[in-house]
Amino acid sequence: xxxxxxxxxxxxxxxxxxxxxxxxxxxxxxxxxxxxxxxxxxxxxxxxxxxxxxxxxxxxxxxxxxxxxxxxxxxxxxxxxxxxxxxxxxxxxxxxxxxxxxxxxxxxxxxxxxxxxxxxxxxxxxxxxxxxxxxxxxxxxxxxxxxxxxxxxxxxxxxxxxxxxxxxxxxxxxxxxxxxxxxxxxxxxxxxxxxxxxxxxxxxxxxxxxxxxxxxxxxxxxxxxxxxxxxxxxxxxxxxxxxxxxxxxxxxxxxxxxxxxxxxxxxxxxxxxxxxxxxxxxxxxxxxxxxxxxxxxxxxxxxxxxxxxxxxxxxxxxxxxxxx
Numbered sequence: 206x207x208x209x210x211x212x213x214x215x216x217x218x219x220x221x222x223x224x225x226x227x228x229x230x231x232x233x234x235x236x237x238x239x240x241x242x243x244x245x246x247x248x249x250x251x252x253x254x255x256x257x258x259x260x261x262x263x264x265x266x267x268x269x270x271x272x273x274x275x276x277x278x279x280x281x282x283x284x285x286x287x288x289x290x291x292x293x294x295x296x297x298x299x300x301x302x303x304x305x306x307x308x309x310x311x312x313x314x315x316x317x318x319x320x321x322x323x324x325x326x327x328x329x330x331x332x333x334x335x336x337x338x339x340x341x342x343x344x345x346x347x348x349x350x351x352x353x354x355x356x357x358x359x360x361x362x363x364x365x366x367x368x369x370x371x372x373x374x375x376x377x378x379x380x381x382x383x384x385x386x387x388x389x390x391x392x393x394x395x396x397x398x399x400x401x402x403x404x405x406x407x408x409x410x411x412x413x414x415x416x417x418x419x420x421x422x423x424x425x426x427x428x429x430x431x432x433x434x435x436x437x438x439x440x441x442x443x444x445x446x447x448x449x450x451x452x453x454x455x456x457x458x459x460x461x462x463x464x465x466x467x468x469x470x471x472x473x474x475x476x477x478x479x480x481x482x483x484x485x486x487x488x489x490x491x492x493x494x495x496x497x498x499x500x501x502x503x504x505x506x507x508x509x510x511x512x513x514x515x516x517x518x519x520x521x522x523x524x525x526x527x528x529x
Contacts, residue, residue, distance in 0.1 A: 213470060213496055215243050219477040223248035226307050230254040231314030233264030236432050239469025240311055242268055245278045247477060252283040287314055287338035288324055290528040297345035306353040307346055309476045312339035313366045318396040321388040326526055329386045335403035340410060340519050341528055354424045360482050364475040365407045365429045372503045373401030379515035382522055406515055408492055408502050413512040415490030426485055428475040430493040435468035471495045
């Protein structure tokens with residue numbers, strides 16, 4: 206890890222972001238905090254999205270205790286609960302009233318592998334949190350993203366945080382709410398398969414977004430990524446919960462996995478790297494792994510038919526529940 210990190214220089218690898226506005230979801234813990242840190246250090250004004258006022262306040266306080274540098278940007282709290290799309294709409298509306306530009310949107314919030322749940326409306330928590338709500342947020346903010354993209358010297362990017370786990374999705378379908386509500390109970394590891402299924406959706410959606418941007422000549426770059434294998438509180442708790450000798454194994458993994466600081470760098474790289482600005486066509490719609498390396502995702506992630514299914518069904522769900 207040390208040899209790799211020594212080749213990374215966030216102050217040189219990332220653009221000067223003064224005057225740029227960003228939104229980072231899932232920004233109050235884990236890698237989200239450090240995505241914000243990297244962007245704020247480069248001068249961006251970053252809206253930190255958390256589930257509650259308390260979480261956002263604690264996240265802000267944690268970052269204020271870090272060395273943000275002499276020319277740091279601003280951090281602004283923003284609240285939404287991804288299991289309740291009405292709060293996504295409300296937060297987006299407030300943002301659009303307050304800001305006249307949006308340069309970077311990082312859809313980082315996500316639900317880790319955990320027991321299956323549904324909302325009162327009968328929608329899987331996992332697909333709602335990991336795909337439908339980020340899709341809705343992006344849809345609401347797209348007019349401002351497009352407006353900003355057509356301004357002089359703009360570099361607008363949408364970054365969707367996926368996972369290596371997308372490769373675990375088996376026989377995926379996204380052609381109905383019933384399919385997207387699957388709990389994969391007939392598999393050996395339903396929680397893990399469900400998580401991979403939602404993370405595959407992130408990549409498919411990103412590629413479809415980029416296709417639509419290119420078709421309409423909209424200069425926005427959409428990128429998905431795997432941030433790395435990271436020692437976050439969530440992953441360590443997972444080890445402790447599901448594995449025999451979990452605490453011991455969690456400690457062992459903490460010795461070899463990357464820290465949340467470096468886990469936040471690949472999303473920040475996708476959002477603001479100079480290299481991407483210099484060769485946008487190379488990165489459009491691509492899937493990145495640490496640290497900013499283009500990698501070919503799974504075969505299913507390259508299927509245009511699945512991407513089309515996903516987009517159409519997501520729009521139908523938003524209409525059905527009057528979320529959009």
